[in-house]
Amino acid sequence: AQSVTQLDSQVPVFEEAPVELRCNYSSSVSVYLFWYVQYPNQGLQLLLKYLSGSTLVESINGFEAEFNKSQTSFHLRKPSVHISDTAEYFCAVSAINSGNTPLVFGKGTRLSVIA
Amino acid sequence: DAGVIQSPRHEVTEMGQEVTLRCKPISGHDYLFWYRQTMMRGLELLIYFNNNVPIDDSGMPEDRFSAKMPNASFSTLKIQPSEPRDSAVYFCASRTGARTGELFFGEGSRLTVL
Numbered sequence: 001a002q003s004v005t006q007l008d009s010q011v012p013v014f015e016e017a018p019v020e021l022r023c024n025y026s027s028s029v030s031v032y033l034f035w036y037v038q039y040p041n042q043g044l045q046l047l048l049k050y051l052s053g054s055t056l057v058e059s060i061n062g063f064e065a066e067f068n069k070s071q072t073s074f075h076l077r078k079p080s081v082h083i084s085d086t087a088e089y090f091c092a093v094s095a096i097n098s099g100n101t102p103l104v105f106g107k108g109t110r111l112s113v114i115a
Numbered sequence: 116d117a118g119v120i121q122s123p124r125h126e127v128t129e130m131g132q133e134v135t136l137r138c139k140p141i142s143g144h145d146y147l148f149w150y151r152q153t154m155m156r157g158l159e160l161l162i163y164f165n166n167n168v169p170i171d172d173s174g175m176p177e178d179r180f181s182a183k184m185p186n187a188s189f190s191t192l193k194i195q196p197s198e199p200r201d202s203a204v205y206f207c208a209s210r211t212g213a214r215t216g217e218l219f220f221g222e223g224s225r226l227t228v229l
Contacts, residue, residue, distance in 0.1 A: 032215055043119070043206055043220030044158075051215050090158065094215075102148060102171075103218060107157035 002027040002093045004106035012112045013081055020078040021109045023065075023091030033074040034036040034103065035065055044090060050074065061085075086113045121207050121221035129229050133195040136224045139188055139208030148218070149182055149192050150206040158206075164190065165212075197228045 003026045013019045025031060032051050038042040048059040055067040065076045074091060088110045092103040120139040128134055140147045148163040162172040164181045175182070179198070184190040187224045194201055210216045 036218075041222070042216075043208070043222050045220065046217045049215070049217075102160055102163055105158045 002104045006106035008110050010110045016080045018079050023074045025093045030096045031096045038088045038092040081113045119221035125225045127198040127227045131196045134197045138190045140209030144209035145212040153203045172199045199228045209217045
């Protein structure tokens with residue numbers, strides 16, 4: 001089985017400062033990795049995903065995440081945050097050869113951007 | 116496409132009453148998931164369907180919870196009788212059969228049981 005640990009439940013950061021949201025996973029098999037974002041009063045939506053190839057993946061709004069197999073991590077970073085990035089961020093994992101079992105989500109990290 | 120549609124968006128009810136939450140997945144999606152989100156437990160998978168068939172309901176908290184998917188375009192999650200600890204936001208999500216496919220969430224149904 002897979003599991004996901006998001007080490008920080010809340011991360012406050014000033015506008016235009018960099019941010020890193022940490023995600024570690026546990027799995028005995030190879031995995032796909034995802035970051036989802038939940039804006040206030042909305043459902044989750046996909047931010048970015050790692051399936052294969054380059055270990056650095058990027059989103060359209062400036063976030064990036066790097067898959068590190070040796071450290072079993074998939075941390076999310078942004079060099080300069082905006083007020084509009086305030087949201088909850090969920091890391092998720094799916095085993096590659098597990099049929100169609102559902103994503104396993106972490107408990108989420110609430111990012112608060114302060115003006 | 117309209118996305119995943121859930122109703123009602125908000126429900127306030129009294130303990131002991133029956134609650135029915137509804138979901139219309141995106142057309143063509145083979146999988147449908149029901150999640151519950153609370154501050155204490157985060158996002159929990161309750162049950163999921165593939166081609167209208169329940170595959171895993173091990174996340175359903177107890178017999179008071181039931182879910183159905185009578186056709187490819189409609190699913191319900193029912194709580195009977197409801198209790199205050201059922202208060203949460205319930206999300207429906209759907210995706211295609213590809214495991215690398217994106218999971219699309221509805222906007223959720225916020226349930227408050229008094």
